[in-house]
Amino acid sequence: xxxxxxxxxxxxxxxxxxxxxxxxxxxxxxxxxxxxxxxxxxxxxxxxxxxxxxxxxxxxxxxxxxxxxxxxxxxxxxxxxxxxxxxxxxxxxxxxxxxxxxxxxxxxxxxxxxxxxxxxxxxxxxxxxxxxxxxxxxxxxxxxxxxxxxxxxxxxxxxxxxxxxxxxxxxxxxxxxxxxxxxxxxxxxxxxxxxxxxxxxxxxxxxxxxxxxxxxxxxxxxxxxxxxxxxxxxxxxxxxxxxxxxxxxxxxxxxxxxxxxxxxxxxxxxxxxxxxxxxxxxxxxxxxxxxxxxxxxxxxxxxxxxxxxxxxxxxxxxxxxxxxxxxxxxxxxxxxxxxxxxxxxxxxxxxxxxxxxxxxxxxxxxxxxxxxxxxxxxxxxxxxxxxxxxxxxxxxxxxxxxxxxxxxxxxxxxxxxxxxxxxxxxxxxxxxxxxxxxxxxxxxxxxxxxxxxxxxxxxxxxxxxxxxxxxxxxxxxxxxxxxxxxxxxxxxxxxxxxxxxxxxxxxxxxxxxxxxxxxxxxxxxxxxxxxxxxxxxxxxxxxxxxxxxxxxxxxxxxxxxxxxxxxxxxxxxxxxxxxxxxxxxxxxxxxxxxxxxxxxxxxxxxxxxxxxxxxxxxxxxxxxxxxxxxxxxxxxxxxxxxxxxxxxxxxxxxxxx
Numbered sequence: 001x002x003x004x005x006x007x008x009x010x011x012x013x014x015x016x017x018x019x020x021x022x023x024x025x026x027x028x029x030x031x032x033x034x035x036x037x038x039x040x041x042x043x044x045x046x047x048x049x050x051x052x053x054x055x056x057x058x059x060x061x062x063x064x065x066x067x068x069x070x071x072x073x074x075x076x077x078x079x080x081x082x083x084x085x086x087x088x089x090x091x092x093x094x095x096x097x098x099x100x101x102x103x104x105x106x107x108x109x110x111x112x113x114x115x116x117x118x119x120x121x122x123x124x125x126x127x128x129x130x131x132x133x134x135x136x137x138x139x140x141x142x143x144x145x146x147x148x149x150x151x152x153x154x155x156x157x158x159x160x161x162x163x164x165x166x167x168x169x170x171x172x173x174x175x176x177x178x179x180x181x182x183x184x185x186x187x188x189x190x191x192x193x194x195x196x197x198x199x200x201x202x203x204x205x206x207x208x209x210x211x212x213x214x215x216x217x218x219x220x221x222x223x224x225x226x227x228x229x230x231x232x233x234x235x236x237x238x239x240x241x242x243x244x245x246x247x248x249x250x251x252x253x254x255x256x257x258x259x260x261x262x263x264x265x266x267x268x269x270x271x272x273x274x275x276x277x278x279x280x281x282x283x284x285x286x287x288x289x290x291x292x293x294x295x296x297x298x299x300x301x302x303x304x305x306x307x308x309x310x311x312x313x314x315x316x317x318x319x320x321x322x323x324x325x326x327x328x329x330x331x332x333x334x335x336x337x338x339x340x341x342x343x344x345x346x347x348x349x350x351x352x353x354x355x356x357x358x359x360x361x362x363x364x365x366x367x368x369x370x371x372x373x374x375x376x377x378x379x380x381x382x383x384x385x386x387x388x389x390x391x392x393x394x395x396x397x398x399x400x401x402x403x404x405x406x407x408x409x410x411x412x413x414x415x416x417x418x419x420x421x422x423x424x425x426x427x428x429x430x431x432x433x434x435x436x437x438x439x440x441x442x443x444x445x446x447x448x449x450x451x452x453x454x455x456x457x458x459x460x461x462x463x464x465x466x467x468x469x470x471x472x473x474x475x476x477x478x479x480x481x482x483x484x485x486x487x488x489x490x491x492x493x494x495x496x497x498x499x500x501x502x503x504x505x506x507x508x509x510x511x512x513x514x515x516x517x518x519x520x521x522x523x524x525x526x527x528x529x530x531x532x533x534x535x536x537x538x539x540x541x542x543x544x545x546x547x548x549x550x551x552x553x554x555x556x557x558x559x560x561x562x563x564x565x566x567x568x569x570x571x572x573x574x575x576x577x578x579x580x581x582x583x584x585x586x587x588x589x590x591x592x593x594x595x596x597x598x599x600x601x602x603x604x605x606x607x608x609x610x611x612x613x614x615x616x617x618x619x620x621x622x623x624x625x626x627x628x629x630x631x632x633x634x635x636x637x638x639x640x641x642x643x644x645x646x647x648x649x650x651x652x653x654x655x656x657x
Contacts, residue, residue, distance in 0.1 A: 010352040010384040018354035021292045025357075026227065026284040026449075034226045037291045038263025041230045041283050042222035045237045046215055046255045048192060048248040051128045054212035055191045056121035056165055057114040061213045062248060067197045070105035070207065074116055077101060078155045078162055094456045095155040097372055097422055102157035103205045104194065110209045117161040120468045124149065124167070124189075128214035131246045132169045132189040133474070133482050135216060138240055138489065141170025141187055143479050149469035156455060157204055158193035159211070165466055166190035166217075175220075175236050176491045182233045183221040190215050195252070202374050210252075216241070222259060222267075227280035230258060234276045236490060239511035243487045249513075258283055265290035265438040271454055273445050281449030285356050289451075290438045292355045297437045299353075303407065304346045307435045312428045314342040315401055317412070322397070326389040328378045332414035339414045340424070343402040344431055347409035352384035356450045360384075365411070365430050367453040373423035375415040382411035487517070496520075500530030506538020515541075518556055526560075526567050532574075533563075540577050544584050551586055558587050565591040566645075575600065575645030605647045608639060609655055615639070632656045 024033055054061050078095055106116070113119040129147070136143055151163040166188050173184035192213040194206035218237050224230040234256055241247045241254075248254075251274070258270040260283050268290065270282050304310055317340065319333040332339060344351075351362040362382050369375045381389040390412065398410060415423055433439045442458075443451035493516045497507060500523070510516055515537045523530050541559070562583055566573055575595075582594045589597075615635045620626070635656050636649075643652045 008348065008384075011386055013349050013352045013384070014354050014360055014386075017292070017295070017349075017352075021288065021295050021354065023288050023292075023354065026281055029284065031226055034287070037287055038261075038265075039225055039227075039283075039287045040222045040261050041224040041227075041287075042220045042259045043218070043224075043230065043234055043237070044220075044257040044259070044269075045218045045234060045241075046257070047218075047238070047241045048253040049128050049131045049189075049214040049216060050246050050248050051125055051131070051214050053125050053127075055125050055128055055189070055214040056123075057112050057119075057212060058122065059110055059112050059115070059212065063110050064209045065107045065110065065207070067105070067207055069107065071108045072106045074104045074106060074160070075101060076104070076157070076160060078157055094372060095157075097425075098374055099202055100157060100374075101203050102160075103203060104160060105197070105205065105207045107207070107209060111211065115160065115208055115211050121149075121165060121466075124469070124472065125214060128189060129169075129472070130482055131214075131244065132187065132216050133479065134244060134246070134486055135218075135241055136170030136173070136187045137479075137483055138244070138486055139170065139173040139175060139184055139187060139218065139237075141173030141184060143170050143474060144168060145474060147472040147474060149466040149471075150463045151466045152190070152463045153458065154193065158196070158206065159191075160194075160208075164190055164193065165469070166463075169216075175233065175240065177229065177232050177236065180223075180229075182223045182229075182236075185219040185221055187219070188217045190217060201376060216247075222261070227283040230283050231276055231279040234258075234279055235508070235511070238276065239490045239514075242512065242514040243490055243493070243516070245487075245514055245517070258286075260286040260290070261438075262287045262290040262294070264294050266440045267457070268438065268440070269442045269457060270445050270451055271442045275447075278445060278447060278449065282445050282451065285449050286443070286451060289355045292353065293361075293434070293438045296350055296353055296361060296434055300346065300350065300435055304435075310345065310432065310435065312342050312344060312424070312431065313402055314340050314424060317341050317398065317401075319414075322394050324390065324394070326381060329381070329390075329412070329414065337414045338417050338420050339412065340420065341398045341402060342411050342413065342424070342427055343399075343404050344409045344411070345405065346407050347431065348407045349384075349409075350434070351382050351409050351411070352386075357448075359450060361434070362411070364453065365427055368426050368430050369413060369415075369423055371453055371455065372426045373415065373419045375413065375419060375423060379415065379423075380411050380413035383409055497534060500534060502531055502534030503538065506534050509538045509542045510534065513537075513556075515556065518560060522560055522563050526563055528563060528567070528573055536576060540580060544580050548581050548584050550584055552588065554584055554587055558583060562591060571645045572648055574649060578644060600645055601642065603642060603646045605651075608643050608646060608652065611639060612656055 022036065051061050053059065114121060133143060147167045147169065149165055149167045152166050153163050155162060168186050168188050170187045174181045175184065192210050192215045194208050194211045197205040197207055220233060224233055238254060242249065256273040256276065258273055258279060259267050260270065261267050268286060270286060273279060273282065301307060316338060319329060319339045324330060351360065353361045355361055355363065362384065366377060366380050369379045370377050383395055395410065402410065404410065413423055440457035442454045444454040445451055490511065494507065497510070510519065519533055519537055522528055522533050562576060562579060563573065566576060578598045579594050582589065582597050612635060615638055616631065619631050619634050632653065636653055639652060640649065643649060
């Protein structure tokens, strides 16, 4: 932190504070680093269920439309209401401050009067309920004796009713990881929310095609003690869900909320993580962000003893009297926005304090100005910016008008007149929270592993019974009958893949696509080599899916039929690697025609091997390095295409002297 009478360098302060909290990049971090800061994390894994209908109405599930393809728009404004205890939820109050206008784009094919809260719910979809019970049993959860539908408040507008209908199906289970077990709190079934199209200023736009689709949420205890454990736990839950074959796959069908804290910090929820590969970097950076905020707290408390009375001072400034050349400020002047200078007593060195890679404490303020005051970024500049966005002469003039002291920091923000009061409250509130440490909040994730503020974390008392839905008793006989449909456990499948000798780098692809049942069927019914089959799915098929476009929806069962054809025609299974791209692009083409397309010619082993002597003589004429290995490799290259499908390539190589 800066000392008085020393020229302040924001970049140097950023570097010093980064070292001060002991930040290390994730790839260099050890378990000792995570133990030092008290890393702790848990998960909320959401997965859409593959049902025909939505959860509480008869609209079709899984039909999507483009953002600009809609039949009607409905506009709503969300308002907070008192709970049974006579209190307002913090999230509800924050959302009310934003004065958002919520616009819903509705498509007749995928929405009805229930979605727009004009009709009570239908009975819960039984297909969805049975899938949720099945997955709960796989998760070793205790199934509840009676399902009670409850309402969970959502005031961000993502659900038109202002609440989400949800029900707990199972409680207190566990999942096995490689080196430990992770305890599960519960599994719930709930209706999915709208998809956000845009959020600019005071207008937030949603589309309702996803609204109401059945979704399960698996919640773990905070048992993960490093970022890699969090990803491993998330992958296991994801693979467990997919092992049933009854969940939707693809972008947006599965999402994770990751809860993170450090020692002395608070639970922070990283919302809607789209890819599990982001999880390690996100959780790593969030834990260190909290560690940095705790360091800021201690520094502020050491400087400002009477922090209970701390407050900002501010003054409107006339941009026409300053020679501002910073483009956002000149644009604000053109739009006739109000421009305010704010003094933050004792905050010198705090604004440029490291929080995340590439981010500092000032980002905590500007993010909240965007979300709560609806001031689009860039919405502020400050005295500790890395770039001189405002001249030192202008800052001196502003400091003089605000009557600042040496250890103070200043910022300038701008916006429409109606948003100024909320913006000032937001700045002061976030700075006051800095004296407390880490705020409970929900944050939005980015691919680079950083996060931004999304909303205040909802209170624990936002759920209450749904008076429109009757309890659903679950008889023991009914539960036992559903248990008969359960697939084998993921951990058992993992051990079987290892016993088969299938390379471990294929496992993620096999489990994420739920290829295991098909692999098992091919191995057992067609008696093919397990290592080859597993590698074919985990490497060859993965490559083809990434580089070719199917002419029609590809059904993986076609692969079984392809191998059955190969076996029946006594072809070597390696030919499947050449056939697959054609089969993938043209799944309705018969396999004999596929062989014609790839110019396969049926040859006996003897017909292939009789070419070896001729090629040995030819190599003596054309070979540059006349050694036995080069000769074998060259001859192998000449015969490979004719041998592929007719004899094992390994046998061919061994036949070459």
